[in-house]
Amino acid sequence: MKTTLTKKIELLFEQSNIETAKPTAPPVAVMTLDKLQLQYETLDHDGLLENISYMATKMNSTFDNWNLFFTRLIPFFEVGFLFSEHQLQNQFLFGKEISTKNKSIQLRLPKSNVFQILRTDAQAVLTKMNLAHLFRTEKMNCFYIRVEDNTGFILMTAKAEPWLQLKMDSLQKALINHQL
DSSP: OHHHHHHHHHHHTSTHHHHHOOTTOHHHHHHHHHHHHHHOOOOOOHHHHHTGGGGOOOOSSHHHHHHHHHHTTGGGOSEEEEEETTEEEEEEETTEEEOOTTOOOBOOOOOOOTTOEEEEOHHHHHHHTTOTTSSOOTTOEEEEEEEETTEEEEEEEOOOTTHHHHHHHHHHHHHHHHHO
16 A cells, blocks of 8 residues: 555656646646756856857757757756747756747846846746746746847856856856857
């Protein structure tokens, strides 16, 4: 009896439940994301972050190039969203790239200088995206980076100062190298 109950509970926490959870059942998604959040650790090697732009291959469009760059950020940040034309195009949560198919999240992005890293409140951003209920953000730092006129990244990390500043400096170098 105990092993049957244990197996049922384990099924609730499987990764596939994140993508199949319906909006009417956020507790399963919350529990699954909490488990992912507790297990996930970012890569702390800033030298690797600086050099991810060298691994990029030139794609047919600039958006495809930025999308590839964005996916290479997954090991370095807990949460990331790629917006283009105010529409969510790609996202990752705690090391897992999550499909944006059938999701229509729109967010008006601020106009800033290209590659300027702006810091903001993670809870406020997730509230605007109607995702605040999904996971805890008390220790999250949130950053917005515009990479083109209508394309930008929102990245979140639990990294603390002074390591956070080193990570963001490495990210800025990688962005500049990617553009060259």
